[in-house]
Amino acid sequence: GSDVGPQKDRVVTEEEWLQKWEMGNIGFHKEQGHPLLRKYMDVLLNGKSGLRIFFPLCGKAVEMKWLADMGHSIVGVEVSEQALKEFFSEHNLPYFEEPVPEISGAKVFQSTSSNISLYCCSIYDLSSSIVGKFDGVWDRGALVAVNPCDRQRYVSLMMNLMEKNSSYLLVTVSYDPNKHKGPPFYVPESEIQTLFGNCCEIKCLEKVNDFSDRHRQWGLDYFLEVLYILKFVA
Ligand code: SAH
Secondary structure, eight states: OOOOGGGTTOOOOHHHHHHHHHHTOOTTOOTTOOHHHHHHHHHHHTTOSSOEEEETTOTTOTHHHHHHHTTOEEEEEESOHHHHHHHHHHTTOOEEEEEOTTSTTOEEEEETTSSEEEEESOGGGOOHHHHOOEEEEEEESSGGGSOGGGHHHHHHHHHHHEEEEEEEEEEEEEOOTTTOOOSSOOOOHHHHHHHHTTTEEEEEEEEEEOOOHHHHHTTOSOOEEEEEEEEEOO
């Protein structure tokens, strides 16, 4: 089951993602938030306060609200404006929107309390000169949603956005890629090494069985989530 060949050339367009949001086809969204972030919150935060935390491909992840409520500053990026508006309205958070001068067509949605800023654009439009650098990253449904051909580009950008010694919690998924085309895409542990190994210390924290009816309907007979902590060292 470690042959990723069948997914190598698969491309999901931005338009297809927008359609998923319009159709309410968002089985990836976890209304109660992710148990692995709850459990490993300390590994991400290292007991520090007032961190800048990045949520790549954020959707309307409720974990952004958790961390904002703890006093951290949240920056997310998401192509679907609908997702971002739903985030603010579902948490009853007042927000305002502004254009992003550096990125044509992009908008940033900011909570009035100003510790949540969500960019509505492609992640590939961002750079550290626009959003600054981060002390922590929560990457769930992000690397695994990136088209396999874009993974290297995605990781290079993430490296550019991380402060030295920052912590990056990464959730990948493991299943037989011959049986489901993705997303989420299967990213083997060897590829995590290839992608992040030259600038990060990588530790696998946990592998959890996440198999559900949804995965059975995809034709799978196992589905794991794999959590890594990456420490940006160089
Ligand atoms: N991380 C979220 C969402 C996962 S689904 C969660 O855990 O719930 C992946 C999300 O990435 C979708 O909402 C999709 O609209 C968005 N997306 C896909 N490609 C993108 C890109 N290039 N830039 C920004 N967002 C993107």
